[in-house]
Amino acid sequence: MKSILVVGASSAIAQALIEKLEGAGAKVFSVSLTMLNRNNHTQLHYSEESISAWCDSMRRDGHELSHIYIFNGILHTESISPEKSITSFRKDAFYEVLQCNTVTPMWWLMNVTKLVPKGSESVVTLLSARIGSISDNRLGGWYSYRASKAALNMLTKTAAIEIRRTHKQCKFLLFHPGTTDSKLSKPFQKNVPEGKLFSPEFVAENLVSLSMDHSILPDCGFYDWNKKPIPF
Numbered sequence: 001m002k003s004i005l006v007v008g009a010s011s012a013i014a015q016a017l018i019e020k021l022e023g024a025g026a027k028v029f030s031v032s033l034t035m036l037n038r039n040n041h042t043q044l045h046y047s048e049e050s051i052s053a054w055c056d057s058m059r060r061d062g063h064e065l066s067h068i069y070i071f072n073g074i075l076h077t078e079s080i081s082p083e084k085s086i087t088s089f090r091k092d093a094f095y096e097v098l099q100c101n102t103v104t105p106m107w108w109l110m111n112v113t114k115l116v117p118k119g120s121e122s123v124v125t126l127l128s129a130r131i132g133s134i135s136d137n138r139l140g141g142w143y144s145y146r147a148s149k150a151a152l153n154m155l156t157k158t159a160a161i162e163i164r165r166t167h168k169q170c171k172f173l174l175f176h177p178g179t180t181d182s183k184l185s186k187p188f189q190k191n192v193p194e195g196k197l198f199s200p201e202f203v204a205e206n207l208v209s210l211s212m213d214h215s216i217l218p219d220c221g222f223y224d225w226n227k228k229p230i231p232f
């Protein structure tokens with residue numbers, strides 16, 4: 001196992017993942033808007049320039065990463081709630097969700113080739129959501145979040161085709177964690193059926209097991225916490 005990068009490291013699932021990876025002896029670099037009390041951590045205000053510069057410095061220092069995990073995602077903020085109806089759609093809220101859930105991960109994908117080796121296996125995982133599946137959309141609602149994850153899926157699939165021309169052993173995983181106990185799901189937990197609200201530790205365990213199994217992953221796959229493929 002080479003070094004590992006976790007972006008959006010303040011996420012509840014990311015925290016559980018870091019603990020598992022470090023427990024298994026991995027060297028984990030982390031990046032977050034928040035200053036976290038751990039080694040190899042960078043507090044970064046995400047911008048195209050700061051992300052590119054951070055990746056340049058990793059390359060200059062000779063770090064090669066076998067796994068990258070990108071966690072960034074918001075569903076609600078103090079001023080944003082997921083839309084129940086099309087009449088609640090607001091451009092500014094949509095742009096804010098899109099910036100966090102889609103554009104910031106894209107800025108990392110733009111720099112992936114600085115970080116992963118050309119000649120050995122790597123996996124880049126992005127936290128998506130089943131709700132971003134266009135073919136699985138039966139319920140409607142949550143326009144901005146849904147669209148931001150659908151766009152994330154399409155952009156990742158497209159980037160994977162390009163990046164794999166030079167980095168043939170780099171695979172891409174769009175991961176749906178299931179409803180997980182975190183800040184993101186807090187306001188929506190009361191309707192979750194018994195046994196269907198997962199702990200971050202349970203999800204992190206399943207994510208490690210899936211993302212470390214390079215041989216079973218397709219070039220770019222969309223999978224749930226139970227290792228089941230989700231149709232795009």
Ligand SMILES: NC(=O)c1ccc[n+]([C@@H]2O[C@H](COP(=O)([O-])OP(=O)(O)OC[C@H]3O[C@@H](n4cnc5c(N)ncnc54)[C@H](OP(=O)(O)O)[C@@H]3O)[C@@H](O)[C@H]2O)c1
Pocket residue numbers: 007008009010011012013014031032033034046071072073074099100104127128129130176177178179180181182183184185
């Ligand atoms: N929890 C669930 O039920 C569930 C279900 C399906 C999918 N997911 C996905 O899983 C991922 C992790 O979510 P979580 O449940 O662990 O939620 P969480 O604990 O609330 O984590 C929030 C994440 O969003 C990032 N973030 C917050 N504000 C941001 C901003 N303005 N710009 C960029 N990044 C920002 C944080 O990164 P920093 O550390 O940089 O602040 C962190 O990675 C998300 O992508 C989410 O969509 C979660």
